[in-house]
Amino acid sequence: MLPSTTTAATARTRKVDRACDGCRRRKSKCDGPRLKGSCSNCTAAHKSCTYLEASTPRGPPKAYVTALEDRLEHLEQLLKQVRPDTDFTPELGPPVPRDSWKEDSAPVPSTSRVRSSGSQSNTLRLKTGLALNLHPRRSRRDSDSDSDGFSSSDSEHMVEGLNGGRLRLTLRSTHDREEYDPINTRFHGKSSLGALIEATRRYKELHISETGRADHRESKLPAPDTPVIAPSKRPAFWLAHPWELQWEGFEVDTDKLLLSVIEEFPPPALAAELIDLYFIHINSQLPLLHRPTFERQFRDGRHHHNIWFSCVCLGIFATASRWCNDPLVLPRDCARTSSGALDWTSAGWHYHTVAMGIHRIRQSLLYPASLEEIQTFSLLAAFLRGTSNHPSGWMFVSIGLRKAQDVGAHRRKLYSSQPSVEEELWKKAVWCLISYDRFGSAILGRTCAVGEEDFDLEPIVEVDDEYWEADPPFYQPPNVPCRITSFNLWLRLSQIVTYTVKTIYAVHNPRALLGRIAKVRTDEVIAQLTRALQDWLRSVPKYLQWSNDIEDDELSNQSATLYTTYYLAEMLIYRAFIPPVSSAPAPSPGPHIPASFPALTYCITAARSSARIVEVQLARGWTNIPTLIAVSQLSAAILTLGIWDCKAKQQNESGDIKPPLAHTIATLLDDVSIFIGALEWAAGRWENCNTLV
Numbered sequence: 112m113l114p115s116t117t118t119a120a121t122a123r124t125r126k127v128d129r130a131c132d133g134c135r136r137r138k139s140k141c142d143g144p145r146l147k148g149s150c151s152n153c154t155a156a157h158k159s160c161t162y163l164e165a166s167t168p169r170g171p172p173k174a175y176v177t178a179l180e181d182r183l184e185h186l187e188q189l190l191k192q193v194r195p196d197t198d199f200t201p202e203l204g205p206p207v208p209r210d211s212w213k214e215d216s217a218p219v220p221s222t223s224r225v226r227s228s229g230s231q232s233n234t235l236r237l238k239t240g241l242a243l244n245l246h247p248r249r250s251r252r253d254s255d256s257d258s259d260g261f262s263s264s265d266s267e268h269m270v271e272g273l274n275g276g277r278l279r280l281t282l283r284s285t286h287d288r289e290e291y292d293p294i295n296t297r298f299h300g301k302s303s304l305g306a307l308i309e310a311t312r313r314y315k316e317l318h319i320s321e322t323g324r325a326d327h328r329e330s331k332l333p334a335p336d337t338p339v340i341a342p343s344k345r346p347a348f349w350l351a352h353p354w355e356l357q358w359e360g361f362e363v364d365t366d367k368l369l370l371s372v373i374e375e376f377p378p379p380a381l382a383a384e385l386i387d388l389y390f391i392h393i394n395s396q397l398p399l400l401h402r403p404t405f406e407r408q409f410r411d412g413r414h415h416h417n418i419w420f421s422c423v424c425l426g427i428f429a430t431a432s433r434w435c436n437d438p439l440v441l442p443r444d445c446a447r448t449s450s451g452a453l454d455w456t457s458a459g460w461h462y463h464t465v466a467m468g469i470h471r472i473r474q475s476l477l478y479p480a481s482l483e484e485i486q487t488f489s490l491l492a493a494f495l496r497g498t499s500n501h502p503s504g505w506m507f508v509s510i511g512l513r514k515a516q517d518v519g520a521h522r523r524k525l526y527s528s529q530p531s532v533e534e535e536l537w538k539k540a541v542w543c544l545i546s547y548d549r550f551g552s553a554i555l556g557r558t559c560a561v562g563e564e565d566f567d568l569e570p571i572v573e574v575d576d577e578y579w580e581a582d583p584p585f586y587q588p589p590n591v592p593c594r595i596t597s598f599n600l601w602l603r604l605s606q607i608v609t610y611t612v613k614t615i616y617a618v619h620n621p622r623a624l625l626g627r628i629a630k631v632r633t634d635e636v637i638a639q640l641t642r643a644l645q646d647w648l649r650s651v652p653k654y655l656q657w658s659n660d661i662e663d664d665e666l667s668n669q670s671a672t673l674y675t676t677y678y679l680a681e682m683l684i685y686r687a688f689i690p691p692v693s694s695a696p697a698p699s700p701g702p703h704i705p706a707s708f709p710a711l712t713y714c715i716t717a718a719r720s721s722a723r724i725v726e727v728q729l730a731r732g733w734t735n736i737p738t739l740i741a742v743s744q745l746s747a748a749i750l751t752l753g754i755w756d757c758k759a760k761q762q763n764e765s766g767d768i769k770p771p772l773a774h775t776i777a778t779l780l781d782d783v784s785i786f787i788g789a790l791e792w793a794a795g796r797w798e799n800c801n802t803l804v
Contacts, residue, residue, distance in 0.1 A: 128144055129141075129144070129162075130143070130150075131143045131150055131153060131160045131161060131162055132161050132162065132163060132164045133152065133153055133156070133158055133160065133161075134150060134152055134153075135164070137152075139152055143160055143162075148160070192646075192649065192650040195573070195596075197589065297479060297517055297518070297519075298516065298517060298518055298519030298522070298525070355477050359473060359474050359475060359476070359477055359478055365418060368418060368469075368472065369415060369416070369418055369421060372418070372421050372422075372425070372465060372469065373414065373415060373421065375425075375461070375462070375465045376414070376424070376425075376428075377428060377439060377440070377462075378439070381435075381437055381439055381440070382424075382428065384435065384437070385427065385428045385431040385432065385435060385440070386405075386406070386409070386427060386431070388431040388434045388435055389427045389430060389431035390402050391434075391665075391734075392431070392434050392734045393430055393431065393493065393734075395594065395665050395668070395669070395734065396597075396598075396668070396669065396672060396734055396735045397489070397493070397543050397546065397598070398539055398543075398571065398595060398598055399486060399489050399490070399539055399540060399543045400423075400486070400536070400539070401532060401535070401536060401539075401576050401579060402576045403576055403577070403579070403580065404532055404536070408420065409424065417483065418469060418473065419469075419473075419481055419483035419484045419487065420483050421469070422466050422469045422470070422483065422484070422487045423483050423486050423487055423490065425462045425463070425465050425466035425469075426462075426463075426466050426486075426487050426489075426490025426491060426493075426494065427490065428440075428459065428462040429459035429460070429462040429463040429466065429490070429494045430459065430490060430493050430494050431459070432458040432459030432462065433455075433458055433459060433497060433736075433796040433797070434796075435458065438453065440458045440459055440461075440462075441453060441454075441455070441457060441458055441461075442457055442460050442461045443461070445457055455795055455796050456498075456794075456795070456796060456797065456798040456801070457798075458796065459494060463491070463494050463495075466487065466490075466491060467491070470487070470491075475514075479514075479517060479518045480514040480515070480517065480518060482533070482536060482537055482540065484514070485511055485514060485515050485520070485537075485540045485541070485544075486536075486540050488507050488508060488510060488511025488514070488544060489508070489511065489540065489543045489544055489547065491504070491507045492504035492505070492507040492508045492511075492544075492547050492551075493547075495507065496551075496737050496799075497736065497737070497796070497797040497798060497799060498798045498799060499798050499799055499801075499802065501799050502555055504547070504551065505547075505548070505551040505552070505555055505557065508544050508547040508548050508551060508560065509548065509560040511540075511544045512541075512544050512545070512548060512560045512561050513560070515540070515541050515544065516561070516565075516566075520537050520538075520540070520541050520568075521541055521561070521565070521566035521567075521568050522566065522567060522568070523567045523568055523569050526538070526569070530572050530584075530585045532579055532580065535571065535572060535579070538568060538569065538570075538571055539571055541566075541568055542568065542570070542571060542598075542602060545561060545566075545602070545605075546598075546601065546602055546605050548560050548561060549605035549606070549608060549609045550605055550608065550741075552609075552612065553608045553609070553611070553612050553683065554741055556612075556616070559609055559612075563606065563609065563610075570599045570602065571595055571598065571599060572585055572595070573587060573593045573595045573596050573599065574586065574587045574593065574595065575587060575591070575593055575594055575595060592652070592654040592655075592666065594665060594666070594669070596652060596655065597655055597669035597670075597672070597673055600647070600650070600651060600655070600673055601672065601673060601676060603647055603650075604647060604673070604676050604677060604680055607640060607643050607644060607647065607680055608679075608680050608683060610640065610643075611640055611680065611683050611684050612683075614636050614640075615633070615636065615637075615640075615684065615687050616687060637684060637685075637688075640684050641684065644677065644680060644681060644684075647677070648677065651673065654666060655669060655670050655673060656670065657670045657671065657673075657674040657724060658670075659727050664731065664732065665734075667728065667731060668728065668732075668733065668734040668735065671724050671725075671727075671728040671733070671735075672734075672735040672738050674720075674721075674724055675721050675724055675725065675738060675739070675742045676738055676742070678717040678718070678720050678721045678742070678746075679717075679721070679738075679741060679742050679745060681713070681714075681717040682713075682714045682717045682718060682745055682746070682749060683745075685710040685711075685713040685714050685717075686710065686714050686745075686749065687710075688708055688710035689710045689711045689714065689752065690710075690711075711749075711752060711753060711756060714749045714752075715749060715750065715753045715779070717746075717749075718745075718746035718747075718749045718750050718753075718782065719750070719779075719782050721742050721746050722746065722782040722785045722786065725739065725742070725743065725785055725786065725789050726785050729788075729789055729792065733789075736793050736796075736797055739789055739793060740790065740793060740797065740799065740800060740803070742786075743786040743787075743789045743790050743803075744786075744790070744803055746782075746786050747783050747786040747787060747790075750779045750782050750783045750786075751783060753775075753779050754776055754779050754780065754783075757772050757775050757776045757779070758776070760772060761773075790803050
């Protein structure tokens with residue numbers, strides 16, 4: 112009886128409030144704590160009633176752990192938006208994979224968090240199915256994770272005609288006939304028949320190879336180390352035809368063509384000035400080129416040997432001429448204004464005409480485009496945006512995007528895992544065309560040439576030009592503000608603008624985009640787009656947030672461009688629901704939108720906020736003139752509607768003295784004068800402003 116007495120004494124000293132060891136193992140109800148001794152189950156089984164085994168605490172509920180994981184992922188994404196280039200792994204340790212609490216032996220990855228299939232950290236989805244990718248910073252592993260189960264196929268690769276296999280993106284930098292293989296290396300996607308034919312051809316060669324090895328085994332001969340079938344191509348189908356060479360302009364002697372082009376170049380001093388102006392005023396906003404690489408190639412005389420590099424130089428001279436005061440940038444037969452002064456709106460037209468001549472001679476339709484040729488389309492479009500033929504620039508952008516798709520430059524998997532100067536230049540060229548396409552389509556009311564679902568290109572690496580080739584390469588010092596960040600932020604705004612055009616301004620009902628769901632609520636679309644703009648605003652780093660006191664001129668211009676574009680996107684969302692300004696009751700602006708929806712008030716507030724930025728930045732010097740023109744045009748029109756709305760309210764009110772409305776009208780007129788002054792300032796060099804003033 113001594114063990115029982117000892118056990119009872121131990122139980123009395125511990126304040127037992129749980130089941131005994133035997134009942135816990137059997138998972139049966141225990142009355143030991145109530146009896147303050149041996150429980151009835153142990154007494155009936157003639158076993159010792161002990162409380163020696165340590166109790167294992169019950170884990171937290173699954174819903175609680177899942178909620179914590181979701182909250183942690185959301186906080187991580189917010190942290191990435193605030194500090195996108197900072198690695199917190201040394202302070203926080205490696206990421207913990209989701210559901211790892213279920214298994215003690217679950218491996219912990221050392222690089223990135225494993226997302227659940229339902230996690231949409233960078234994607235905003237409406238109940239109707241509209242997806243807004245707020246962050247273009249897709250990782251290489253999960254770029255296709257938001258495709259609802261449809262992942263990227265291995266059948267997408269570069270195909271040489273219909274026979275070639277998987278190749279990396281061919282980053283050719285020349286376009287001379289002697290460097291051309293008559294086999295065209297082209298990109299083929301998932302639905303391509305060329306990829307299917309290539310797979311069939313490989314199975315055929317594998318079958319022939321296995322058959323040959325079997326024959327050797329039967330004859331007791333060693334199997335050959337080389338394939339049984341050797342690749343052979345019939346020249347009649349793989350060599351370029353004379354009419355192809357004539358169409359591509361290869362019958363024109365390259366040396367003579369280059370010589371005639373170089374003769375149209377500006378003097379060396381003026382060329383250096385124009386290159387400097389281009390990188391200060393244009394490349395700082397749309398980073399198409401890497402300045403150290405371009406200047407090194409220009410010093411080495413690459414324009415004397417490569418026709419497309421010469422075309423790039425001419426595009427730079429043309430776009431930069433609008434910022435130059437040297438009369439040599441004007442055409443030889445430059446027209447004069449009514450006052451007898453030189454017409455500076457024609458500055459750069461001569462260089463643009465020579466560059467267009469290169470495109471007319473070298474059609475480059477039957478052969479893949481080179482990097483420099485893709486870059487020329489951005490430069491030609493940038494120049495045309497300031498002319499009376501600015502819609503033509505939108506078509507040049509479309510051609511450039513098609514040529515980029517032709518060589519696969521829009522697909523992430525055709526780039527290497529580590530950044531390089533040449534591949535980053537390809538990404539810059541494609542992203543510049545995409546940005547031109549998005550904003551140009553919105554301004555002209557046209558469809559984008561490339562949709563969001565048509566490419567998975569990663570954003571430009573946020574490293575300034577001077578650190579691309581440093582030691583280590585592509586490393587941005589943490590205390591140096593990155594000047595490429597503004598372009599990636601601008602691209603995110605262009606994405607929101609594109610979704611606005613595809614939903615609110617769609618030709619057909621937005622159900623075609625939203626999965627043909629029966630009930631498409633316009634107010635949900637507006638709320639989602641508004642939330643996307645607010646998320647974007649919170650993601651702007653401090654050094655790019657608008658302030659009147661930004662000391663750096665380049666950062667000040669970038670900030671002014673970002674925030675005026677933000678207000679432009681806001682006005683684009685709401686202006687479709689502005690009711691007609693009339694004394695009669697206006698109809699409802701749209702389905703699911705009440706007539707009292709203050710669309711005009713929202714637009715006026717955005718326009719007046721833009722006026723404050725334009726007023727300050729014009730005094731310092733504005734760089735991104737196309738954005739200034741678009742914002743000034745739309746804002747002035749919105750404010751004019753506000754003025755007429757106030758006048759209509761004045762007519763409906765009784766009495767002759769109406770000080771509140773009169774003050775509002777005067778304030779709106781002052782803001783309109785700011786935008787008119789901005790357009791008049793730009794009209795001296797930008798021809799398309801003359802039709803607006």
